[in-house]
Amino acid sequence: MRGSDGELAEELESHISLMAEESIGHGVPPEKAWREARLRFGSVDAATESYRDQRKLPLLETVLSDLRFASRGIRRNPGFATVAVLSLAIGIGANTAIFSLVHSVLLQPLAFSDPSRVYGARSLLPQSFGQNAIGVNPMQAREWAKHCPSLEQVALTRGRGAQIAAGGEPAAFRGADVPHNLFSLFGVSPLLGRAFLIEEEEEGHGRVVMLSESVWRSRFSADPSLVGQSILVDGENHVVVGIVPAWFRALGRDVYRPLVLRKDEIGRMNGNFNYSAYVRLRQAATPASAIAEMNVVLARHSGPAGTRMEVKAALIPMHELVTGRARSGLWMLAAAVGAVLLIVCVNLANLMLSRTASRGREAAIRSALGASRGRQMGQILTESLLLSFSGGFLGVVLAGWTLQFLAATSSFDIPRLEEVRLDNFVLGFAFVLTVVTGLLFGALPAWRFTRTQPQEALRAGSHTVTEGRGGLRLRSALISVEVGLSAALLIVAGLLTSSLTHLLDVDKGFSSDGVLTVDVGLAGGRYAEASSKERFFDRLLSAVSVLPGVSAAGAITQLPTLGESWNDPIYLEGAPSEKKHPVNNRYTSPGYFRAMSIPVLSGRVFGESDRGRSVAVLSEKAAKLLWPGEPNVVGRMFMGEDDKLKTLVGVVAEVRATLPSDAPATAYYPYWQRPPGGMSLVVRTTVDPRSVSGALRTALRGEDAQLPIPAIRTMSEVVVGSVAQRRFQRGLMLAFAICGLLVASLGIYGVVSYSVARRRNEIGIRMALGSSRSQLLGLLLRQGMAPVVFGLGVGVAVALLLGQGIRGLLFEVQPADPLTIAGVSAVLLVVGALACLVPARRAAGSDAIAALRLE
Amino acid sequence: MLIWVTHMRSKAEIWQGTLALMVLKTLNSMGTQHGYGIARRIEQTSDDLLAINHGTLYPVLLKLEQEGAIASEWGVSENNRRAKFYRITPAGRRQLSAEVTQWAQATEIVGRFVALKGQKA
Numbered sequence: 001m002r003g004s005d006g007e008l009a010e011e012l013e014s015h016i017s018l019m020a021e022e023s024i025g026h027g028v029p030p031e032k033a034w035r036e037a038r039l040r041f042g043s044v045d046a047a048t049e050s051y052r053d054q055r056k057l058p059l060l061e062t063v064l065s066d067l068r069f070a071s072r073g074i075r076r077n078p079g080f081a082t083v084a085v086l087s088l089a090i091g092i093g094a095n096t097a098i099f100s101l102v103h104s105v106l107l108q109p110l111a112f113s114d115p116s117r118v119y120g121a122r123s124l125l126p127q128s129f130g131q132n133a134i135g136v137n138p139m140q141a142r143e144w145a146k147h148c149p150s151l152e153q154v155a156l157t158r159g160r161g162a163q164i165a166a167g168g169e170p171a172a173f174r175g176a177d178v179p180h181n182l183f184s185l186f187g188v189s190p191l192l193g194r195a196f197l198i199e200e201e202e203e204g205h206g207r208v209v210m211l212s213e214s215v216w217r218s219r220f221s222a223d224p225s226l227v228g229q230s231i232l233v234d235g236e237n238h239v240v241v242g243i244v245p246a247w248f249r250a251l252g253r254d255v256y257r258p259l260v261l262r263k264d265e266i267g268r269m270n271g272n273f274n275y276s277a278y279v280r281l282r283q284a285a286t287p288a289s290a291i292a293e294m295n296v297v298l299a300r301h302s303g304p305a306g307t308r309m310e311v312k313a314a315l316i317p318m319h320e321l322v323t324g325r326a327r328s329g330l331w332m333l334a335a336a337v338g339a340v341l342l343i344v345c346v347n348l349a350n351l352m353l354s355r356t357a358s359r360g361r362e363a364a365i366r367s368a369l370g371a372s373r374g375r376q377m378g379q380i381l382t383e384s385l386l387l388s389f390s391g392g393f394l395g396v397v398l399a400g401w402t403l404q405f406l407a408a409t410s411s412f413d414i415p416r417l418e419e420v421r422l423d424n425f426v427l428g429f430a431f432v433l434t435v436v437t438g439l440l441f442g443a444l445p446a447w448r449f450t451r452t453q454p455q456e457a458l459r460a461g462s463h464t465v466t467e468g469r470g471g472l473r474l475r476s477a478l479i480s481v482e483v484g485l486s487a488a489l490l491i492v493a494g495l496l497t498s499s500l501t502h503l504l505d506v507d508k509g510f511s512s513d514g515v516l517t518v519d520v521g522l523a524g525g526r527y528a529e530a531s532s533k534e535r536f537f538d539r540l541l542s543a544v545s546v547l548p549g550v551s552a553a554g555a556i557t558q559l560p561t562l563g564e565s566w567n568d569p570i571y572l573e574g575a576p577s578e579k580k581h582p583v584n585n586r587y588t589s590p591g592y593f594r595a596m597s598i599p600v601l602s603g604r605v606f607g608e609s610d611r612g613r614s615v616a617v618l619s620e621k622a623a624k625l626l627w628p629g630e631p632n633v634v635g636r637m638f639m640g641e642d643d644k645l646k647t648l649v650g651v652v653a654e655v656r657a658t659l660p661s662d663a664p665a666t667a668y669y670p671y672w673q674r675p676p677g678g679m680s681l682v683v684r685t686t687v688d689p690r691s692v693s694g695a696l697r698t699a700l701r702g703e704d705a706q707l708p709i710p711a712i713r714t715m716s717e718v719v720v721g722s723v724a725q726r727r728f729q730r731g732l733m734l735a736f737a738i739c740g741l742l743v744a745s746l747g748i749y750g751v752v753s754y755s756v757a758r759r760r761n762e763i764g765i766r767m768a769l770g771s772s773r774s775q776l777l778g779l780l781l782r783q784g785m786a787p788v789v790f791g792l793g794v795g796v797a798v799a800l801l802l803g804q805g806i807r808g809l810l811f812e813v814q815p816a817d818p819l820t821i822a823g824v825s826a827v828l829l830v831v832g833a834l835a836c837l838v839p840a841r842r843a844a845g846s847d848a849i850a851a852l853r854l855e
Numbered sequence: 856m857l858i859w860v861t862h863m864r865s866k867a868e869i870w871q872g873t874l875a876l877m878v879l880k881t882l883n884s885m886g887t888q889h890g891y892g893i894a895r896r897i898e899q900t901s902d903d904l905l906a907i908n909h910g911t912l913y914p915v916l917l918k919l920e921q922e923g924a925i926a927s928e929w930g931v932s933e934n935n936r937r938a939k940f941y942r943i944t945p946a947g948r949r950q951l952s953a954e955v956t957q958w959a960q961a962t963e964i965v966g967r968f969v970a971l972k973g974q975k976a
Contacts, residue, residue, distance in 0.1 A: 054918055
């Protein structure tokens with residue numbers, strides 16, 4: 001390409017020299033001859049330019065020369081370039097990171113085979129109090145497997161934590177008891193070894209275990225000979241038969257053991273909905289047909305009294321099971337981050353408009369010299385693309401760091417986070433986004449740059465090209481867009497913050513001030529006997545209650561706000577099936593209610609005197625279920641805790657099992673009636689909780705030196721941790737909204753500065769004609785704020801419309817919450833006014849004569 | 856009547872077409888020629904009534920070459936300079952005769968109208 005340019009130059013030179021030499025041959029003096037020859041030839045540059053235009057082919061050369069010019073322009077204006085590159089980096093980086101999350105978490109199918117045919121099975125109890133879908137019981141699963149042709153496979157699982165001492169500090173892991181066909185249902189092949197055999201589900205068979213890959217790597221250094229070895233799980237020897245690959249996190253467990261069902265557990269149709277079931281549909285089957293078959297099976301099996309309980313089946317696609325709770329939040333974040341990038345683009349377009357406006361003369365000269373319009377637009381777009389790619393590159397690096405940071409902190413509770421990475425698809429997205437962004441914010445300035453007529457610009461005496469009123473209107477319109485987007489972002493962030501505040505302020509039913517908690521799990525082996533567990537907790541609780549600074553101590557099998565658990569029915573003796581009410585069940589110690597400040601509404605809590613008797617405490621809702629309308633029920637009898645006769649000793653107030661949902665009906669039993677393998681200790685302190693934690697730890701070690709002690713937390717930390725995902729969403733939205741606000745305010749400042757600079761003449765004249773400073777300020781402020789107010793109005797309207805979409809993420813806050821809207825409007829108006837005032841004050845303060853003299 | 860032709864974009868295309876015709880005709884009658892020679896020949900043919908910007912010739916030459924109407928090769932000029940020599944191709948001859956026919960027809964039609972006006976006056 002360069003060659004033919006050189007060739008053309010040579011050709012043209014020889015043309016001119018031929019002309020000159022002919023004249024010389026006719027006797028014209030050489031100097032005159034050459035000069036005339038060049039004149040007659042015309043402009044060599046114009047000819048070269050036209051020649052190049054005709055040639056059109058060497059795009060690469062054009063691009064390279066544009067790039068060189070663009071980079072020179074950028075180097076001359078480092079301030080603008082820095083602002084542009086940084087804001088682009090943030091915009092493109094944030095979009096890339098969020099897209100990566102959306103892609104991996106929501107869009108990618110789950111990694112196991114044919115994931116669209118795998119569902120979680122749940123039970124629907126229409127009359128259940130405050131719940132929708134709950135778990136299944138073993139008999140249901142067995143019957144479904146036998147009688148539903150639509151279901152290719154059914155697997156029942158039960159969560160069971162495990163303590164492993166080998167390979168490091170004794171630690172507790174999340175685990176599950178699973179059947180032999182669980183992994184084949186999901187299509188997971190063990191990384192090493194094998195899955196369970198059907199014989200291993202029999203009671204009394206040898207103990208085997210499968211470990212997840214992450215445990216295998218972190219505690220056993222990925223030792224391949226581990227398979228076949230024996231390790232202590234819950235204090236008993238288990239043979240490791242296989243390793244589960246890391247990508248199978250659908251169950252979120254680390255330790256798998258065979259599911260062993262006792263005969264009595266299988267036989268109970270209407271109780272014990274504490275299991276999870278997964279099913280795989282046959283090729284030709286649809287979810288509807290499967291549910292129909294499952295319901296037929298359920299209807300066939302009645303309760304012991306001969307009447308039917310209205311249980312229906314529900315199938316939840318596996319993908320939704322794993323990612324469902326994150327879905328709307330992630331889409332909201334994706335929209336937000338797109339809005340931020342849009343604000344950045346609009347702002348940069350505005351900035352570039354002002355830069356190119358001052359280069360109007362240059363545009364005119366280029367035009368007069370023969371540069372085509374396309375060529376000039378190309379040059380501006382090259383500049384914007386150069387900025388865009390610089391920002392985009394930096395942004396991708398930022399996104400990578402952010403994703404690494406997110407993966408490292410597990411405090412945000414994002415499902416499938418382990419699968420998120422910057423793969424080629426995401427990088428491709430980043431590339432496309434960069435190009436589109438560059439074209440987007442360069443298009444408008446490029447178009448306007450080439451619209452100016454050459455004659456206007458070259459008119460003597462004008463220093464800048466007047467854009468006319470159209471230019472200022474355009475830039476004000478862009479400001480309105482920025483402000484509108486900013487308003488929408490701020491409103492959503494405000495709504496989320498409001499939700500979170502309401503959520504944390506809701507009446508939980510207990511008081512978490514000054515309460516410490518620690519999970520205590522007893523491994524098997526030494527604590528195989530129920531009596532040894534009972535004695536341990538007896539001793540521990542009495543030791544802890546006498547620690548200095550402790551006003552009350554208790555324990556419970558599952559803390560509030562961590563979810564509902566252990567659904568089992570309570571009912572009056574002889575009641576028909578439909579009068580068996582599934583409630584949440586807990587084992588607690590007597591001191592628990594005082595430690596958590598849960599009010600006792602009637603009667604009393606159980607105490608030491610109740611050992612040897614079969615007693616229980618019910619929450620108010622549970623009592624109302626059994627004895628609706630009766631005020632004094634203390635002392636009555638009912639069936640509970642796996643169909644045993646209980647005496648009610650007291651009724652307590654409701655406690656929320658999850659923050660957003662209403663409290664479920666709950667039944668509390670003393671732990672000594674069936675000592676659990678683990679409970680969470682709660683300790684109310686009169687002094688700063690932290691100062692007691694050391695003594696608490698010592699007391700625990702004192703009872704059993706080998707006990708794994710997980711972190712000691714305050715109850716407030718537990719409560720806040722239970723809404724980790726909402727906090728994540730709120731945090732990001734707030735960050736995006738603030739970014740948007742900053743960029744928008746920079747934009748307002750820029751436009752007002754520009755307009756003020758252009759109007760120095762007018763301002764000078766106004767002042768000379770007697771306008772006071774404050775009148776001038778008022779005028780400039782009004783004109784500067786007009787697009788802001790308009791944009792705010794549009795933004796609020798849009799936010800109201802879209803607010804319906806995020807209803808599911810809000811808690812006790814309407815999408816049209818007036819407080820939030822008023823607050824956001826105030827913030828935007830104040831920020832906008834400040835951004836206008838700074839340049840306006842400078843202008844209004846200028847000397848009238850000086851302003852006029854400048855022209 | 857002196858037609859002073861400058862590089863005005865709005866009339867460029869019309870001018871380029873006319874110039875292309877003149878170039879093809881020149882090459883057809885003169886044989887192989889370099890750029891300067893073509894320009895001089897055009898000026899001579901018009902009895903110096905046509906004073907063209909020689910530079911405007913080159914885009915036209917490139918266009919004709921892109922269309923395949925002419926072909927070029929490097930050679931040495933009379934004054935021992937390297938110059939590109941152009942010659943017409945068979946395809947160019949066909950294009951030339953087609954355009955000459957069109958031009959003659961257009962001239963005849965316009966001529967009738969011009970003659971008409973003259974009689975009235």
